[in-house]
Amino acid sequence: MEARPILHVSQVGINFGGLKAVDGFNLKLYPGGLIGLIGPNGAGKTTVFNLLTGVYTPTEGDIVFNGERINGLAPYKVTRKGISRTFQNVRLFNEQSVLDNVKVAYHSLASHSIFSSIFRLRSHFIGEKEMEAKALAFLRIFQLDKVKDEKAKNLPYGGQRRLEIARALAAGPKLLLLDEPAAGMNPQETKDLMELISFIREQFNLTILLIEHDMKLVMGICERISVLDHGLLIAEGTPNEVQNHPKVIEAYLGEEVVSSHA
């Protein structure tokens, strides 16, 4: 634990009018970690993601990524700093081809200007060729290269989920946020996804934070887990510690069950 945390969230909160969606949230992620964020419906998990990626600006607290304070930065700037994400309900560029979806994520890593593209200067062709090659390499990793010309909306659900992860990775993140990657998947697809997550983590040297309802997936691959309920962090620890934490059981199963066990 000598390493500096890649992401340090301290006392972050946000109010929507009178509603405290998230309050006093703390999180430390160390490079290479795989952390789960769980909690019942409406606990504020996705709000935490939106805070981390700049969709919302926290009303209190600090988010420090790689030694830099990033709260209040526009989402596209946060992405360029190295945080990229997937969405709970898949948000692909439906009418664009699978290949173009990944190319869009490469956008900010290329540098040819609008002028060079309009007048088809040399830098345009060099830049576009490089983008094409890199995007294809990514699709190959995710076994999507065979359908590169297909429109994203025509992929089966599992393929769309994989494409969304491929696209998020193409943006070149150091930290990847996955919002319910296994939602709507059957057990076999979930198992493949678990392997995929472990694989990309090694391959791309990533730190991963994931929201998930599928406990098998969370308990199976996460090293540490944070539990949110009603916008408050109620537990943090290894999967084992969290599973047996009284507050977690209370949050998921209700109070009486806990007291009858006690």
Added chain:
Amino acid sequence: MLKKVSTFWLAIVLAFVFYGVVQLLILNGFLNPFYTNTLIFICINIILAVSLHLVIGITGQFSIGHAGFLALGAYISAIMTMKLDMPFSFALFAGGIVAALAGLVVGIPSLRLRGDYLAIATLGFAEIIRIIFLNIDYVGGAAGMQVTHATTWTTSFLCLILTIVVIVNFTNSRHGRACISIRENEIAADAMGINTTYYKVAAFVIGSFFAGIAGGLYAHNFYIIQPANFGFLKSFDILILVVLGGLGSLSGAVISAILLTVVSTFLQELPETRMIIYSLVLVLVMLYRPQGLMGTREITDYFGNWKWKRVKGGNQYGG
């Protein structure tokens, strides 16, 4: 890559062959001034449709103030030639630049708005431009401004080719893909590191520039320009071209601009029923092709399939 480059040059060569043939016919007197004028009008409408296509069809920003940029280009270029004695080509360029600057000034605040709000803001902008010209005596106020006839088949066709090449090249690059991604899902585009405001404004400025060019051609084709020519109905005329062609399809915008210009020109002989027939054409197309004439496809999609028999990946999703 090679295929794409050669298709591009093939299209350019074909375009100039077409230009040459028409020019010959005009010189030989086969095409009387009425037909020549219709051809010029078609070019102007295609430029307008394609420039709005970049804003609405590609970037997905519902702007209905295109007549405002048309008016700016028309008046600025007319001032250049009539009051300041500048050459026509310079006047056209100046009209485009001023329209582009106006696009920048209007775009930066208003492109933060979405959907209907953006539509209202752009519509308001176009009306402001029209009313400003209406109240400036220097440009003739409501009576309008006399302009020499300077637009020829050659200038309008060159401007048309320039517009299409620039917009096609923009679209088929990382910048165009960024704009399309904004249309498809703005939140995801933002999350992928696309500066959405920048690209919305960029598309808006490029679109405004070419609307300004079209304005210059328009002004120097009709001997007189009046603020009444640039009301919100003109904006809707341009919008109809884009929607009818199919949102997101450049070839659709071109085809519908040709079709509707020809229809409305030949309906001038039937003044009583003109608007009824014109509206019927629109209603019928929307009934049978609600996605527009071309949907989101391009003419080259069909062409490509036919010529190279592109082998499709099929439905074998690996893994």
